[in-house]
Amino acid sequence: MNGPQEQFKTRYPHLAKEPLITSRKRGHAENRIWAKFIDICLVLPLIYITQLMFPLLVLPLSICIWALLDALGKGQSPGKWLLGLHTIEVVRGEALKFYNGMIRNIVFAIFCTALVKTGLFWGLVGLVCAIGILLESYFILILRSGIRVGDILGYTRVFDYKDIHTQFIEQFLKKEEPQ
Numbered sequence: 001m002n003g004p005q006e007q008f009k010t011r012y013p014h015l016a017k018e019p020l021i022t023s024r025k026r027g028h029a030e031n032r033i034w035a036k037f038i039d040i041c042l043v044l045p046l047i048y049i050t051q052l053m054f055p056l057l058v059l060p061l062s063i064c065i066w067a068l069l070d071a072l073g074k075g076q077s078p079g080k081w082l083l084g085l086h087t088i089e090v091v092r093g094e095a096l097k098f099y100n101g102m103i104r105n106i107v108f109a110i111f112c113t114a115l116v117k118t119g120l121f122w123g124l125v126g127l128v129c130a131i132g133i134l135l136e137s138y139f140i141l142i143l144r145s146g147i148r149v150g151d152i153l154g155y156t157r158v159f160d161y162k163d164i165h166t167q168f169i170e171q172f173l174k175k176e177e178p179q
Contacts, residue, residue: 027158029140031083036108038079039069044112051116058116062109067102071095076161086161089154096156104154107132 043065050061069077074095075087087104089096096104107129114126136148151157 027085027146027160029146031085031160032140032146032158033137035077035079035083035085038082039077040108040112042078043069043108044115047112048116059110059113062113063102063106066105066109066112067098070101070105071098080158080161084161085158087156087158090157091155096154100154100156102154104150104156107136107150 043062046065047058047062050065051058054061070080070087073081076085077087080086087096087101088094089100111126111129111133114122114129132149136150139148140146147157
């Protein structure tokens with residue numbers, strides 16, 4: 001019998017044939033935006049501590065933190081896990097790898113680095129990244145596929161994911177709803 005990891009590997013092989021931008025929307029846009037907000041709130045203190053301890057390594061460590069956030073959770077960062085989403089790599093239909101996570105989250109890594117750094121240069125970098133993040137949020141909300149630039153560059157997509165914890169929460173909420 002196939003284990004959960006083997007089952008996950010063969011779950012989305014059809015995505016390699018599907019067009020990236022015009023495919024149907026997967027993963028609710030509001031959930032994706034809230035998940036990223038949760039992730040930023042979790043990552044910023046780590047990057048701030050890194051700034052205090054290793055000021056010259058903040059940017060590379062920030063990129064690694066953001067890449068590991070999705071890759072270690074098999075496509076689920078803490079925010080995505082809480083909101084029932086997961087990210088997959090579309091070429092093989094598997095959980096995303098470190099490289100995919102690094103490419104798709106580089107703007108957020110640079111933005112978080114700019115938030116903890118000081119000076120005119122980092123202020124301008126932060127402003128440019130903030131505009132990029134707003135543009136990506138616009139794409140998530142407006143495009144039919146709900147895909148953002150980071151997803152295109154990293155060959156990834158975000159999907160709704162019903163794992164055991166999500167199903168338990170949904171069952172609990174259904175019991176609590178007044179009839």
